[in-house]
Every structure is written in C-alpha cells, then in structure tokens.
Amino acid sequence: MSELSKSGDSGIWKKALLTVPAIVIAGSLMGYLSNSGFGNAWYDPLQKPSFQPPGWAFGAVWTTLYTMMGIALATIxxxxxxxxxxxxxxxxxxxxxxxxxxxPVFFGAGAIDWAFLIILAMNVLVTMTIIAFWKVRPLAGALLIPYLAWLCLATVLNHETGRLNPGADRAPLGLTGA
Incomplete structure (x- = not known):
C-alpha cells in the first residue's frame, strides 16, 4: 500500500480544511498583533545579519510552512x-x-535573549514532533522538515540580531549581546 493511500486519506483533506486555515490565520494574527518584521519602530533601526532574507520572503515562507504544518496535523x-x-x-x-x-516576545517586547531561548526550545520540540509524527505517518513528519530548516535559520538570525545590536535587548540575559 502506498504512503498516499493509507487509512482513508480522504479524511485528511476534510480535516485540513480546518487545520490549515486555523494555523495560517493564528500565525498571521500573532505576527500582525506583535508588529513583526519591517515597519516595527524597535526592529527597523537594528543592524541585520548580512544573510537575512528580504522582508517579503518571511510572509511567503511562513504562509507555506503554516500550510504544511496544517496538512501534517490533519494527517496525524x-x-x-x-x-x-x-x-x-x-x-x-x-x-x-x-x-x-x-x-510577541521578539518584536513586541524586544526581548532578543528570551526569544532566543524560545526558538531553541522550538527547535528541540519540532525535532521531537517530526520523530513522533514519522512513527505514525512518515508523510506527516516529512512535511515538518522544511519548518525545522527555516527555524534553524531563524535561530541564527535571532542570535545574530542580538550580537550585532548590543544594548538593543529590552530584557537581556547575556546570551546574544550585552
């Protein structure tokens, strides 16, 4: 039996009609409410890492990743x-x-170090989620791999933003920049 024809897969798409919009809308709303990205008065003047993708890429990538997360969730x-x-x-x-x-922690509170701790925990938890999902349905685990890759980049961006902007962190813990 192929990966795409297991356990009544037509139910996946019915569930995805709920999970995908819920995750995309919730994620977008959190970004909007926290004034994430460019246009943020605290974030705009900060020095950015040279390898940071252009601003437009973040919305496109997150929408794609949230969609894949919603499909992975529906699959499980x-x-x-x-x-x-x-x-x-x-x-x-x-x-x-x-x-x-x-x-909200990074863009809303300007707490670079706290956001760094959160994203480190996310990396661990997403890795664990991929493993757990893979055991149930490899397709669901595989759908989260691009998310983990993007999180790795976001983790480095978070750290480098703190390192390049000492004193910018509104709640410093001494992790990324003093």
Missing part, C-alpha cells in the same frame, strides 16, 4: 489513536504555542 488527526499519535499531538501543540509566542 486522520490516523487511529495510539501512543505515538498522542505524543506527537502534544509535542505539536506545545511547539505551536511557542511559535505563536516568539513574535
């Missing part, structure tokens, strides 16, 4: 209940909560 929700499914869902929702928290 479509599978029978199991220990791995339950573990994967718990991990998914914890990392998603941290994802939604990151923009």
């Amino acid at each position: 929700l479509n599978e029978p209940r199991s220990k791995h499914r339950s573990t994967g869902l718990v991990l998914f929702f914890i990392q998603l909560g941290l994802n939604f928290l990151w923009s």
Whole structure:
C-alpha cells in the first residue's frame, strides 16, 4: 500500500480544511498583533545579519510552512489513536504555542535573549514532533522538515540580531549581546 493511500486519506483533506486555515490565520494574527518584521519602530533601526532574507520572503515562507504544518496535523488527526499519535499531538501543540509566542516576545517586547531561548526550545520540540509524527505517518513528519530548516535559520538570525545590536535587548540575559 502506498504512503498516499493509507487509512482513508480522504479524511485528511476534510480535516485540513480546518487545520490549515486555523494555523495560517493564528500565525498571521500573532505576527500582525506583535508588529513583526519591517515597519516595527524597535526592529527597523537594528543592524541585520548580512544573510537575512528580504522582508517579503518571511510572509511567503511562513504562509507555506503554516500550510504544511496544517496538512501534517490533519494527517496525524486522520490516523487511529495510539501512543505515538498522542505524543506527537502534544509535542505539536506545545511547539505551536511557542511559535505563536516568539513574535510577541521578539518584536513586541524586544526581548532578543528570551526569544532566543524560545526558538531553541522550538527547535528541540519540532525535532521531537517530526520523530513522533514519522512513527505514525512518515508523510506527516516529512512535511515538518522544511519548518525545522527555516527555524534553524531563524535561530541564527535571532542570535545574530542580538550580537550585532548590543544594548538593543529590552530584557537581556547575556546570551546574544550585552
């Protein structure tokens, strides 16, 4: 049986009609409410890492990643209940909560070090989620790999923004810049 024809896959798309918009809208709303990205009076004057993608890329990438996350979630929700499914869902929702928290902490509060701790935790949790999802349905785990790759870049950007802008952190912990 092929990966695409397991366990009544038509149910995935019905579930995705709920999970994809919910995640895309919630993620976009968090970014909007925290004034994330360019146009933010605190963030705009900061020195950016030379390898930072252009501003327009962030909206396009996050919309794509949130869509893939929603499909991965729908895929797992479509599978029978199991220990791995339950573990994967718990991990998914914890990392998603941290994802939604990151923009208000970084852009809203200007807390670069706290945001760095959050994104480090996200990297660990997304890795664990990929493993848990993979055990239930490899496709669902694979859909999260681009997200992890983007998080790795975002982690370096977060750190480098702190390093390049000593004194800019409104709640410094001494992790990225003093």
